[in-house]
Amino acid sequence: MPERAQRVLDYLLRDVSFKVIEPEEREEFGRYFLLVHDPLYLGTLKEAAESVKSPKTYFYDYNGEQTHRPRQLDELFKFCYDTMTPVGRSTWDSAYWSALSALNGAVLLRQGKVRSVFALTRPPGHHTGRDFFGGYCYINNAALAGEYLAQNGKVAIFDFDYHHGNGTESIFYHRRRVLYVSIHCTPPRAYPFFTGSAKAKGVGRGKGYNLNIPLEPACGLRVYRKALSRAMRVIRDFSPRYLVVSAGFDIFRSDPDGSFDLPLEFCTELAEEIFAVGVPTIIVLEGGYNLDSLPELVYQFLTTPRTTSKHKL
Ligand SMILES: [Zn+2]
Numbered sequence: 001m002p003e004r005a006q007r008v009l010d011y012l013l014r015d016v017s018f019k020v021i022e023p024e025e026r027e028e029f030g031r032y033f034l035l036v037h038d039p040l041y042l043g044t045l046k047e048a049a050e051s052v053k054s055p056k057t058y059f060y061d062y063n064g065e066q067t068h069r070p071r072q073l074d075e076l077f078k079f080c081y082d083t084m085t086p087v088g089r090s091t092w093d094s095a096y097w098s099a100l101s102a103l104n105g106a107v108l109l110r111q112g113k114v115r116s117v118f119a120l121t122r123p124p125g126h127h128t129g130r131d132f133f134g135g136y137c138y139i140n141n142a143a144l145a146g147e148y149l150a151q152n153g154k155v156a157i158f159d160f161d162y163h164h165g166n167g168t169e170s171i172f173y174h175r176r177r178v179l180y181v182s183i184h185c186t187p188p189r190a191y192p193f194f195t196g197s198a199k200a201k202g203v204g205r206g207k208g209y210n211l212n213i214p215l216e217p218a219c220g221l222r223v224y225r226k227a228l229s230r231a232m233r234v235i236r237d238f239s240p241r242y243l244v245v246s247a248g249f250d251i252f253r254s255d256p257d258g259s260f261d262l263p264l265e266f267c268t269e270l271a272e273e274i275f276a277v278g279v280p281t282i283i284v285l286e287g288g289y290n291l292d293s294l295p296e297l298v299y300q301f302l303t304t305p306r307t308t309s310k311h312k313l
Helices: 002-013 029-036 039-051 071-079 091-110 141-150 166-172 221-238 266-275 294-302
Strands: 116-119 155-159 178-185 210-215 242-247 281-285
Touching: 002 294, 029 039, 029 091, 029 141, 039 071, 039 091, 091 116, 091 141, 091 281, 141 155, 141 166, 141 178, 141 242, 141 281, 155 166, 155 221, 166 178, 166 210, 178 221, 210 221, 221 266, 266 294, 281 294
Parallel strands: 116 281, 155 178, 155 242, 178 210, 242 281
Antiparallel strands: none
16 A cells, blocks of 8 residues: 555645655665565565566465466565465565665764664565565565664664564574564554563573563553553663664554544554664554554654653663
């Protein structure tokens, strides 16, 4: 849905204080793509998308042999773990430039030019791992930003999307200098159904640097606030140099893909808690599918005043 990004952008542009920067390619980015993703997966994704000549999109399906689709798509779908993530001729370009938005934002943070930056990424990325994709995600934007920033110091990734960021978790599961914290709907009640357990805490050197806080659908504001406060405490204790936020606005009321049903006014409080961590922060767009409320939610989040941390580090 390209309209999602366009509507958010149009809304933000009503406020002249927003400075919009178009992403650009940089030679150094190639290295980060290969640190985060398997080169064979990336190459197959690009080739498969470019093999689609018609405006048609294709899905992984069990009767693949019966459909007339380009051969390259069958190679690509070996990396796919669901049946709902479409691939068409614009998939590579959209995913690649979405990823570049996150990387360009990370550059600005690392250069110290801004304290916070928003990457208007579409498609989202947090369901894509090193060599698997699904959940409308193809390239992991937040993981790329996190990897880029991690060259300069410890990074915390806070993922508040309704759905567990199984891709991001898996990419950093063995790492101790990148902390992944997620609040999401508990498996198996929501996509991706089989990950996001509180028991998943990291492995090897990464043990203790992965925190999942699964909540029941319609858990209510009180429970969510408690989870948020725990997540922020863990992030502050980690003392990151940078914070990457996987911002999924599908936690709010009337989202067709989420059932937390949190009131829209809570968005400001959520942003206050996150910005109170007080470190340079990049916000990367993940989910949020109610097109009537998404632009306003993003605007509310981004314009929440940055107060000095109420929690001293
Ligand atoms: Zn989501």
